[in-house]
Every structure is written in C-alpha cells, then in structure tokens.
Amino acid sequence: MKMHLINEKVTAIMKEIDFSGNVLVKRNNELLQHYSNGFSNRTHHTLNNEQTRFGIASGCKIFTAVAICQLVEKEQLTFESKLSDVLDMPFPHFDEGITIHHLLTHTAGIPDYFDEEVMKDFADLWVNQPMYLMRNGHNFLPLFQHEPMKLAVGERFHYNNAGYILLGLIVEQVSGKGFDEYVTEHVFKRAGMEQSGYFELDALPSNTALGYIDEEDGSWKSNIYSVPVKGGADGGAFVTVDDMHHFWQALMKFELLNPEMTQQLLTPYIHTDDDYDRFYGYGVWIDKRDDIISKYHVMGYDPGVSFHSAFYPESGVTSVVCSNKSEGAFDVFKELEKL
Numbered sequence: 001m002k003m004h005l006i007n008e009k010v011t012a013i014m015k016e017i018d019f020s021g022n023v024l025v026k027r028n029n030e031l032l033q034h035y036s037n038g039f040s041n042r043t044h045h046t047l048n049n050e051q052t053r054f055g056i057a058s059g060c061k062i063f064t065a066v067a068i069c070q071l072v073e074k075e076q077l078t079f080e081s082k083l084s085d086v087l088d089m090p091f092p093h094f095d096e097g098i099t100i101h102h103l104l105t106h107t108a109g110i111p112d113y114f115d116e117e118v119m120k121d122f123a124d125l126w127v128n129q130p131m132y133l134m135r136n137g138h139n140f141l142p143l144f145q146h147e148p149m150k151l152a153v154g155e156r157f158h159y160n161n162a163g164y165i166l167l168g169l170i171v172e173q174v175s176g177k178g179f180d181e182y183v184t185e186h187v188f189k190r191a192g193m194e195q196s197g198y199f200e201l202d203a204l205p206s207n208t209a210l211g212y213i214d215e216e217d218g219s220w221k222s223n224i225y226s227v228p229v230k231g232g233a234d235g236g237a238f239v240t241v242d243d244m245h246h247f248w249q250a251l252m253k254f255e256l257l258n259p260e261m262t263q264q265l266l267t268p269y270i271h272t273d274d275d276y277d278r279f280y281g282y283g284v285w286i287d288k289r290d291d292i293i294s295k296y297h298v299m300g301y302d303p304g305v306s307f308h309s310a311f312y313p314e315s316g317v318t319s320v321v322c323s324n325k326s327e328g329a330f331d332v333f334k335e336l337e338k339l
Contacts, residue, residue: 021323024241040209053208053238054322056307057300060237065283103163104282109151113143134228161234168233191250193243200230209324211304223304241320248311308333
C-alpha cells in the first residue's frame with residue numbers, strides 16, 4: 001500500500017475488504033488523503049499507482065449531462081426539446097412528449113436495455129449480444145429501440161441507462177462529432193483531465209487498471225467479457241483520481257458551464273429515495289441535510305468496477321474512490337465520509 005496521508009480506520013476497512021484501487025481526498029487544493037492499493041494487473045503483479053486510470057461505469061453520466069448543458073448554453077438545444085425533434089431515429093412505441101429534461105432526470109419512462117429494477121447480472125446482457133460489438137451508442141439501439149414504454153412520461157424516477165445512450169446520440173447529431181470526441185475536447189481538456197478517456201478494453205493505454213471479478217471459491221477473472229468493449233454516454237469512461245478532482249474543481253469554478261447553467265445541472269429535480277433525503281439533478285445525485293445541500297455525488301458499479309466520488313459544498317472537500325473490483329469503493333467512501 002502506498003501511503004501519503006492515511007487514516008487508521010480507513011486502512012482497517014481497506015484490509016478487511018482487500019481493497020484494490022486509489023483514493024484521493026482534497027479540501028480545495030489541500031491534500032487530505034491519498035493512497036493506492038492492490039494490482040492494476042494481477043497476472044503481471046503490476047501495482048496500482050497514483051496515476052493509474054480506472055473505469056468508473058455510470059459515474060461518467062455527469063460528463064454526458066455537462067455535454068448536453070453546453071449545447072443548451074450554445075442555444076443548439078433546450079431542456080424542453082422533444083426527443084422526436086432532436087434525434088432522427090425511429091422509436092415507434094415511445095411517447096412523443098419525451099424531452100431532454102426527462103432523459104437527464106431518468107423520468108422519461110422508456111424501456112432500459114439493462115433494467116436494474118428487474119435484472120441483476122449485467123454480464124447476462126452479452127449472452128446473445130456480444131460485448132465486443134458494443135463500441136458506440138448506435139450498437140445499443142436494438143436492445144430497446146422497439147420496446148414498449150415502461151412507465152408514463154414523468155410518472156416517477158426510474159434509473160435508466162438507455163436514456164443516457166439517447167443523450168449521447170443527441171450530442172453526436174447536434175455537434176456533428178463522435179460522442180467520445182466531443183467529451184474529450186469540451187469536458188476533459190477544459191477540465192485538465194489529461195489522462196481520462198473512453199478507451200477500448202482490447203486497446204487499453206498504459207497504466208490502466210484491468211477490472212477483476214472475484215469468485216466465491218477464491219478464483220478470479222478479468223471483466224473483459226462482462227462489460228461493453230468501449231464505454232459511452234451511459235458509462236464506461238476511465239479516469240484517474242486526480243482527474244476526477246480536476247473535474248469537480250472545473251465544474252464548481254464555472255469552467256465547463258456558466259453559473260446559470262451550472263445551477264441548472266446541480267438542481268435537485270426529483271426525489272429518488274424514500275429512505276434518504278436524496279435527489280437527482282442532471283447526471284448527478286444530490287443529498288440534502290436540514291433542507292440544505294450537503295453533497296453532490298456520482299457513482300458507478302459494473303462487474304470489475306466500483307467507483308464513488310463526491311463534492312461537499314459546505315467544506316469544499318472532494319472525495320474520489322476508484323476500484324478495479326466489483327465491490328469496495330462504497331465501503332471506503334463511507335469510512336472517509338465519517339472523517
């Protein structure tokens with residue numbers, strides 16, 4: 001374990017769960033916690049280091065939301081634009097009233113290609129649809145394009161990956177650029193996220209962690225046959241913990257969006273959890289305490305990936321936990337939060 005600043009209770013949790021990944025906590029630019037543990041490549045016993053890239057699964061939905069908000073800021077879209085008006089593709093059973101806002105807030109009611117309310121194992125998707133063919137948003141359309149609506153538009157919050165696939169296709173159609181090209185140029189580069197990208201699993205750059213799935217019998221396998229070969233608008237980008245800190249800083253300093261549009265992104269639009277004072281904005285979870293926003297956070301969980309990151313507006317603290325195992329990030333994140 002490489003240590004800079006470390007807390008004994010966090011160390012104990014990491015040992016207990018055999019944590020593999022990187023952790024970073026900063027207050028503005030003051031380093032509070034920073035350490036690495038485990039292997040980025042178990043076969044070659046390559047250790048994770050401070051600049052290792054990790055997959056973050058759905059944690060990158062906020063990048064998609066920022067991209068959409070940038071296009072709204074440029075008056076190329078509005079949040080009330082209808083899906084049928086901004087995406088030139090047939091969705092024969094979709095409600096004509098679906099808007100950009102509905103897609104951003106998971107309230108469109110459309111069918112999902114992976115419905116977390118009824119499906120448990122993400123890897124099951126690729127039994128009939130080879131994951132090595134999933135390299136862009138268009139490849140996902142056959143999984144949901146002709147399915148009936150799951151809910152009425154605006155009926156309730158229903159976490160929905162397909163909605164973000166559509167948002168990525170909208171970014172492509174409006175901007176004239178590939179989704180990953182647009183985000184790299186207008187989000188990553190503007191935020192100083194020099195190591196981040198949408199990399200293909202069969203062509204990973206150096207210092208990128210492979211994801212690992214641990215079996216109950218003690219064996220393990222990599223996740224290369226369990227997730228799409230290339231991430232996109234609904235998940236699958238790779239970042240370093242430093243780059244994720246750069247993202248939060250750039251967002252909060254209005255370097256990605258103007259103040260008004262940043263507020264639009266960070267508005268708690270819809271209550272998501274009966275047990276918590278938790279809401280969803282545009283691509284971001286928002287927690288309140290005593291009716292005051294206590295944190296903005298993003299998370300991602302796939303086979304071989306666990307990720308959690310938050311910005312706490314009252315203190316200016318940013319927390320980032322990236323792991324190349326299916327579980328572990330949340331346990332470490334919650335222990336850090338107690339500090």
